[in-house]
Amino acid sequence: MFSEELPSKADVVIIGGGVIGCAIARALSKYDLEIVLIEKEPDVGFGVSKGNAGVIHPFVPQMKKLKGKMCVEGNKRFDEISKELDVPFKRVGLLIVALTFLEFFGLIFAYLFLKKHKIKVQWIWRKTLRKLEPNITPKAKAALFVPSAGILDPVEYTIALAENAAKNGVKIVLNTKVTGFEVENNRIVGVITDRGVIRTKVVINTAGLYADEISRKARAEEVVMNPGKGAMIVFSESIGNLVSHIIAEMPLRIDPRTKGGAIIPTINGKTLWGPNLTDVETKEDVSVTQEDISLIIEKFSRLLKNYPLKMINTFFAGVRPAIIEGDFIIRKSKVRGLIQVLGIESPGLTASPVIADKVIELIKDEVELKPKHNFNPTRKGITRVKRMKIENLDELIKKDPKYGRIICLCEMVSEAEIVEAIKRGARTLDSIKFRTNAMKGDCHGERCLPKILRIIKRELSLELKDITKKGKGSEIFVRGGCEC
Amino acid sequence: MLEMSSNIAIIGGGIAGIITALEFHDSGVDRIVVIEHEDSLGGMLKYLQRRRIKDETGEVSARDYLSQKLNALSESSVIVLKETTVVNVERDNRVVAISPRGVVKIKSQKVILATGARFMTREELIIPGYRPAGIFTAFTALSLLNEYRDNIGKVAIIQGTHDITLEAAIKFLEKGGEIKAILENEKDVRTCDKNLVEILAEKGVKIITNAKIIWISGDKRVNNVIYLKDNEKEQVACDTVIIGTSLVPRYELPLKLGVKFDFEKKKFHINGIGRTNLDSVYLCGHLAYPSSSFEEVIKMGKVLVKHILTE
Numbered sequence A: 001m002f003s004e005e006l007p008s009k010a011d012v013v014i015i016g017g018g019v020i021g022c023a024i025a026r027a028l029s030k031y032d033l034e035i036v037l038i039e040k041e042p043d044v045g046f047g048v049s050k051g052n053a054g055v056i057h058p059f060v061p062q063m064k065k066l067k068g069k070m071c072v073e074g075n076k077r078f079d080e081i082s083k084e085l086d087v088p089f090k091r092v093g094l095l096i097v098a099l100t101f102l103e104f105f106g107l108i109f110a111y112l113f114l115k116k117h118k119i120k121v122q123w124i125w126r127k128t129l130r131k132l133e134p135n136i137t138p139k140a141k142a143a144l145f146v147p148s149a150g151i152l153d154p155v156e157y158t159i160a161l162a163e164n165a166a167k168n169g170v171k172i173v174l175n176t177k178v179t180g181f182e183v184e185n186n187r188i189v190g191v192i193t194d195r196g197v198i199r200t201k202v203v204i205n206t207a208g209l210y211a212d213e214i215s216r217k218a219r220a221e222e223v224v225m226n227p228g229k230g231a232m233i234v235f236s237e238s239i240g241n242l243v244s245h246i247i248a249e250m251p252l253r254i255d256p257r258t259k260g261g262a263i264i265p266t267i268n269g270k271t272l273w274g275p276n277l278t279d280v281e282t283k284e285d286v287s288v289t290q291e292d293i294s295l296i297i298e299k300f301s302r303l304l305k306n307y308p309l310k311m312i313n314t315f316f317a318g319v320r321p322a323i324i325e326g327d328f329i330i331r332k333s334k335v336r337g338l339i340q341v342l343g344i345e346s347p348g349l350t351a352s353p354v355i356a357d358k359v360i361e362l363i364k365d366e367v368e369l370k371p372k373h374n375f376n377p378t379r380k381g382i383t384r385v386k387r388m389k390i391e392n393l394d395e396l397i398k399k400d401p402k403y404g405r406i407i408c409l410c411e412m413v414s415e416a417e418i419v420e421a422i423k424r425g426a427r428t429l430d431s432i433k434f435r436t437n438a439m440k441g442d443c444h445g446e447r448c449l450p451k452i453l454r455i456i457k458r459e460l461s462l463e464l465k466d467i468t469k470k471g472k473g474s475e476i477f478v479r480g481g482c483e484c
Numbered sequence B: 001m002l003e004m005s006s007n008i009a010i011i012g013g014g015i016a017g018i019i020t021a022l023e024f025h026d027s028g029v030d031r032i033v034v035i036e037h038e039d040s041l042g043g044m045l046k047y048l049q050r051r052r053i054k055d056e057t058g059e060v061s062a063r064d065y066l067s068q069k070l071n072a073l074s075e076s077s078v079i080v081l082k083e084t085t086v087v088n089v090e091r092d093n094r095v096v097a098i099s100p101r102g103v104v105k106i107k108s109q110k111v112i113l114a115t116g117a118r119f120m121t122r123e124e125l126i127i128p129g130y131r132p133a134g135i136f137t138a139f140t141a142l143s144l145l146n147e148y149r150d151n152i153g154k155v156a157i158i159q160g161t162h163d164i165t166l167e168a169a170i171k172f173l174e175k176g177g178e179i180k181a182i183l184e185n186e187k188d189v190r191t192c193d194k195n196l197v198e199i200l201a202e203k204g205v206k207i208i209t210n211a212k213i214i215w216i217s218g219d220k221r222v223n224n225v226i227y228l229k230d231n232e233k234e235q236v237a238c239d240t241v242i243i244g245t246s247l248v249p250r251y252e253l254p255l256k257l258g259v260k261f262d263f264e265k266k267k268f269h270i271n272g273i274g275r276t277n278l279d280s281v282y283l284c285g286h287l288a289y290p291s292s293s294f295e296e297v298i299k300m301g302k303v304l305v306k307h308i309l310t311e
């Protein structure tokens, strides 16, 4: 699926293989264009797009801003997109609950706000709330139900976009970093990478947290990032469905450290709490602190009666690629041929299809957009043993016995799925994890990691020392063992 | 689809599963099936190379002990299904499993769950920080070190003093690695094989008690950790963290069946020896008693079989 070679010319070069770059690549692949997507990491989705909560938001508080409009529009698109791309998506709905009278008054305002913006919303009273969420705290007085809120696996979606784009001709080049530009008469004519130069007519800057650097290298407008970190805790699938909707407390105080976030049932059967928001000194700070964990636990455990807090599956953090303007900026740069896609913080995942449309609109003046007659909007995901009925499984195993050899016990991932992930371009352990869910169980691959290493070695004839968790520098083995 | 029926279906072919199978067999029970996910039996025990096992017949190495039992098993009428993974147990104790040969359903009088335990992860222990490569549970570390010539790191810090953790530490040293320290959160060392502690002491590795890692740093691979000892923070440069403090049951399957579980203590509710809230479903080995030693697992496996037979 990925291209080994770096092409020497293109019509459009997209910088960054996050969810935004991939959504744009797919949307552009409907047209007869030479498109190249360049990503510095060994896979797509390794940036902010893997560190998020996977919510397809129904709205954001800032409805007048571009991000508000794009969020609402984007949300509507996911039934169709998820079908086309074979990515599980579920409109579980959002419950905004009030625990106090003050919060109840807040709900009234929220109700009017949502009505005004034509977002479907419904009052839920105590009794119904208890029925919908038996485990909710008895303190919950009332709630607003917003049915359009959805969940999906953000990396699965990003990979699906990339696969579909590649199927329609986009060349996706990994492990390649954009280091500069060739500019003639204030027009970009080439993209310089650490692996060579690509001549191009248009460049799209979707470098997420590094969009400021790209802009600087193109001598375009100054972009000032305002990154903030969000940490999240994920609870085990083994506790069962203790919540079935996204649950958030009606926010009143704007304490930035505890702003936002929710209890989110994930599409993979786990439950995610968060994110919170903290300041960071560097964009690379994806650490989770003891304080983050305590804050999240304190904030969300109040919403539920009792919760098995010890059943933690994982915790992780993502850095929001916000800019000081506090909104999405999608426009042509003063440097011609450059399209800037900046400040795509939350709800970037939700808005991704609409952001892509907007870019297509902007690109019209730069290159001719001739629709391709053979564009294929569909993509098939990896067949997952865990998602199959036992009856159908027997037949599948008869065809390919590798489906019957379970590698990851916690997540019921078979050898066939791992092999398929590798065929589709997974080269690192994280890439396999994101494509199959192997090693995502509560033991984090205690037993299957060695087996997966063996499969990678065999399928790719790689040496042990070249297998990494997430690219160069994250090797699992070091050389220099003795003869034992 | 392969359908069979049995008197006893044992899920998990680690030492607990092997011992119960042999006990049932020696007591005259027939139609016993052992279902094992891996391609060989032995579970955790097969990874131990130095640990010695004591039972009523004397003391032998874990390896010899295991091969004696495996020989006995292969001479018995016990049916062993390897590379077979149980996905569920349906009504009437119908065990549903998948294997490269297809789906297998086994209707059984009694079901013994012996799926073993695993180490607490860094996440469960809530060790904050970054999530780079180079963090292993002791079990993963030991199995990689056993399987491959290369080492999994150059400089390690180790949390925990379980048998398996110390075996992994010794192997890490043998492959030319350096160990900065072995930390034990409790005041006493956990292993009951003092021999392992001695080997490490001879190699100059110290075990620091009442100490625990509180931060892991590193972007791509671990580059340092901070640990706490007597309220003092100590920063250590290293590229590897091995975590082997205590075991928790592999609870996924039993929970799916509805066996009662204490989510706080991460232990199953067990009545007497191995009985659960479900009719004719029993738990044994580290799944039932994750903090017991291998010797205790062996002893209790035998007791469980006696109990079931006298019911």
Ligand SMILES: Cc1cc2nc3c(=O)[nH]c(=O)nc-3n(C[C@H](O)[C@H](O)[C@H](O)COP(=O)(O)OP(=O)(O)OC[C@H]3O[C@@H](n4cnc5c(N)ncnc54)[C@H](O)[C@@H]3O)c2cc1C
Residues within 6 Å of the ligand: A015, A016, A017, A018, A019, A020, A021, A038, A039, A040, A041, A044, A045, A046, A047, A048, A049, A050, A051, A052, A053, A054, A055, A056, A057, A176, A177, A178, A179, A206, A207, A208, A209, A210, A211, A214, A229, A230, A231, A275, A317, A318, A319, A320, A321, A344, A345, A346, A347, A348, A349, A350, A351
């Ligand atoms: C904690 C958190 C929770 C969130 N939750 C949600 C949510 O629930 N719902 C929602 O809608 N949104 C959510 N978001 C927002 C969403 O995650 C982002 O808007 C989205 O992922 C941004 O995607 P991107 O493609 O712009 O960025 P990225 O995914 O970071 O992609 C940029 C890519 O560019 C690459 N790159 C950078 N520089 C170069 C270079 N020089 N050369 C080549 N490649 C380069 C990077 O490696 C990276 O892969 C959340 C964000 C955070 C931080």
